[in-house]
Amino acid sequence: MNIETIQFDDKGLVPAIVQDAASKEVLTLAYMNQESLTKSLETKETWFYSRSRQELWHKGETSGNTQKIQDIRYDCDQDALLVLVTPEGPACHKGTYTCFSSSLDNQEVAVNETDSVAILTELERIIAQ
């Protein structure tokens, strides 16, 4: 693990895009500090830093909707993370599959994990076995 390559900002945080590894839908944008990134790597579940509550936050600790980490990638500037997960339930505190459920053209977007891409990704995985 080369966690020391990650550039944390002046608040000690790095943005972490959470993506469903199967459906490839983007679920959440959250933030990690060094401690939460270390805990995420150790436990293989997502830990974030809550900017509003100013504390470490284990996703799903109260709701049960944990996220099992499949991979953590970083970008060319080393200042953003992409966390590929298998979600155990809704990512959003509002109970929806993804936090990105609204479009700027005023429409609600129906995004779910059982769409064709997820099914086909699963099919591809089975075929590859």
Added chain:
Amino acid sequence: MNIETIQFDDKGLVPAIVQDAASKEVLTLAYMNQESLTKSLETKETWFYSRSRQELWHKGETSGNTQKIQDIRYDCDQDALLVLVTPEGPACHKGTYTCFSSSLDNQEVAVNETDSVAILTELERIIAQ
């Protein structure tokens, strides 16, 4: 358009996750201010705010690798954007399809737009016609 619902941070910026609308791969995490978001909506191409150069930045203006916007979504806190695009070329200034090409387990990740998901998404689109 309800751009006024978007919460810009104390620097006037909002993080914008750029995702390929077909393959669903995450390409880049960039930042928009109100002006670049407005220009993105007007031109249907991505405009960002460069934090290092402190200026507006039309993606692909010099490289030709523009990104045609299909949809812009926002999250439950209205403080993050998800921009679904059709890329005209590599998203990364290093010439790769996505900026997220490295994994924390020290492996380079081969991500490209012609993977099975993109092909199947395209197939689904053709069938739906």
